[in-house]
Amino acid sequence: MLQSAFSQQAPFASCLQAKIGSLTNILYAPTNPSYAPTLQEFIKNSRFNQTTTPKPNYIVTPSTYAHVQAIVICANASNIQIKIRSGGHDYEGISYTSIESSFIVLDMFNLRNISVNVGLRLAYVQAGAQMGELYYNIWKASNKLAFPGGVCPTMGVGGHISGGGYGAMLRKYGLTVDNVVDAEMVDVNGRILDRKSMGEDLFWAIRGGGGASFGVILSYTVKLVDVPEIVTVFRVERVLEENATDLVNRWQYIAPVIDNRLFIRLLVQPVTVKPNGKTIRASFIAMFLGNSQELLGVTDKEFPELGVNKNDASEMSWIESVLYLANFDNKTKPEILLNRHSDTVGFGKRKSDYFQTPVPKAGLDLIFKKMMELGKIGFVWNPYGGVMAQIPSSATPFPHRAGFLWKMQYSINWKDAELEKDYLNQARSLYDFMTPYASKSPRGAFLNYRDIDIGVNHNGANSYAEGKVYGEKYFLGNFDRLVKIKTAVDPQNFFRNEQSIPTFSAR
Ligand SMILES: Cc1cc2nc3c(=O)[nH]c(=O)nc-3n(C[C@H](O)[C@H](O)[C@H](O)COP(=O)(O)OP(=O)(O)OC[C@H]3O[C@@H](n4cnc5c(N)ncnc54)[C@H](O)[C@@H]3O)c2cc1C
CATH class of the missing domain: 3.30.465.10 (Uridine Diphospho-n-acetylenolpyruvylglucosamine Reductase; domain 3)
Structure with missing residues (x-):
């Protein structure tokens, strides 16, 4: 692992001061009373807001592009790692924590025009x-x-x-x-x-x-x-006793091929309901780019089993659908989107998978049984198809296009720090259980659902080999092109983190 000596911090601050003058409201050392609130303001996972969480030597909050340039030049000259944070939603907190002993958080929140x-x-x-x-x-x-x-x-x-x-x-x-x-x-x-x-x-x-x-x-x-002036949303929920398994089974064949204006997300989680006790609830949450009559025309024809009816379908504007999908109540005004702290922050873990073939119905039964045993872990399936299947997999680094039916997010949240061990185990255990059904060789993962269980880079002599482990999961055949570009533009691997793209040569 690369480490910058503590003695190298002073050069960073003095270098920055020489370049931009006053560092007031730009650089926060741990002794500054604003250091902790600034660091915590955009921590979106309480797992990484503990006294034991590694903390940066400085936080820098540039308000001009020239500040960002100076920060990069000075950090590079001081050989200190930069972690870049915009919204702080990284599921593993890697935009504001580090496995290196010295690092700076470059927080972009002032640059938001x-x-x-x-x-x-x-x-x-x-x-x-x-x-x-x-x-x-x-x-x-x-x-x-x-x-x-x-x-x-x-x-x-x-x-x-x-x-x-x-x-x-x-x-x-x-x-x-x-x-x-x-x-x-x-x-x-x-x-x-x-x-x-x-x-x-x-x-x-x-x-x-x-x-x-x-x-x-x-x-x-x-x-x-x-977007049309009217879009339509619905949410239909069924438990096992209401044929949820059949519906989930049908969803696999329908959601990735249905009219591409319709996105039916599927949430599955264990719940306790009276009088039967534990069961599985499947929630079908949808957004359709059209009015309710058109929507019902599509669902009645393509997915009649779901039984979506007029009362389920709510027409609204696109911006209202943004609020609906973000779980705000229907009285919330769009201005809430300007509130940079409209979310609640707790503890959480996410993992991801991709599916190239439907899970057999007997497999669904086993998965649901396993989820009820585990107790809390749930998942979200997001259907692909439509234009996702038409864009070539090499058009962008994101490779999961034609042939990928949906993406799975493993999702578990909690409020009490003591639950961490059990809940991380639940996420990992369900992930292991899904192995026979998920994509293979390599098993895919989604970069934005950051998961350090699938590999960590210590950016030492094995950097390329370590990077390949998670890199091929996130990028499949695009990984080597990313490495080639990285090697050309940042050969010394200055911009690095626990799951960054490595260079071809070890640093
Ligand atoms: C509640 C919640 C809901 C989510 N829903 C979705 C969803 O619907 N769809 C989806 O695709 N994803 C979703 N995500 C995942 C989200 O897209 C990723 O976590 C994303 O990386 C967040 O970006 P950020 O700027 O907020 O995160 P940060 O933690 O600030 O950064 C994430 C990564 O990007 C890097 N980075 C940030 N800013 C810059 C920059 N300016 N320059 C270079 N690198 C930078 C960081 O260093 C880090 O590696 C969700 C996450 C959460 C917590």
Whole structure:
């Protein structure tokens, strides 16, 4: 593991001061009373907000691009690791913790300008903005345009987009990264690059390969997509005693091939209901880009077993569907998207899998039995198909396209720190149990559902070999291209983390 000596911290601060003058409100050392609140403000997983959690030597909060350039140059000159944080949603906290003994957190929250150009159908958004702020600004400018990003409004643009984020419109419009047309970033030499100056290879890499391996993303320019003035949502829930297993079984054959305006997410979790006790509840939560009559036309024809009816289907605007999918109640106004702390933070663990073939019904029975035994772990299946199957798997680093039917998120949350051991075990145990059904050779995983169980890079002599272990799961056949680009743009592996793209040569 690379380590920077403690004595190298002073050069970083003095280097930064020499370059930008006063460091007030830019650099926070642990002795600064604002250090802890600044660090904690965007910690979104309490597992990494403990006294034992490794803490940065400094937090830096740039408010201009020149500050970011100076921070990169000075950190590189001082040989100290930078962790880049935009929204802090990384499931393993790697944007603000480290396995290295010295590191700096570069927090992007001051860089969050957004401008929307309806005529050009483009939005420019800085990395420190949150996705909800982007959605709000688009909606304010036009009620017929949208962006196909993820459901949690407080995610940062920097991590969410660079990691290949997806949301409820992915079957119609693909991923965030399929709708990015330009980017600005600071490279290892402190230069500001845009698409033209960085070249198509690097531009390809930062659309799904994770920004943090390549530089500091400053902004993305994204293409806006058409949405009808009315969209429709529904939520249908069934337990085992109401034929949930049959419905989940049918979902596997229908959700990835149905009309691409319809996204039916499936949540499965163990619950206790009277009078039968423990059971499994399957929740089908959907968003349709059209009105309820059109929706019912599709579901009645393609998925009649689900029994969606007029009362289940609620018509609303796209921005209201953003609030609905983020679980706000129906009285909540879109302005909540401007509240950067609208979420509640607890403890959590996520893992991921991809499926290329449906699970046999007997397999579903076994999985549900196992989940009831484990007690708490649930999962979310997000259907693919639609344009996801038409975009070539090498078009962006995100490789899970044609042939991948859906993605699975293993999901467990808790409020009491003492539950951690049991709940991590539940997540890992269900993951092991799913081995026969999940994708293979290699078993796929989703970068934005960061999971350090699938491999950690210590960035030492085995860096490439270690990187290949998780890198091929996240990127399949695109991994080596990412390594090649990384080797060309950051040969000394300055931009590194526990799961970054390694260089071909050991550092
Ligand atoms: C509640 C919740 C809901 C979620 N829902 C979805 C969803 O619907 N769809 C989906 O795709 N994902 C979802 N995610 C996952 C989310 O997309 C990722 O965690 C994403 O990385 C978050 O980005 P961030 O900027 O908030 O995270 P951060 O923790 O700030 O960063 C995550 C990673 O990106 C790097 N990074 C951040 N900013 C920059 C930058 N400016 N330049 C270079 N590298 C940078 C970090 O160093 C780190 O490696 C969800 C996560 C949570 C916690």
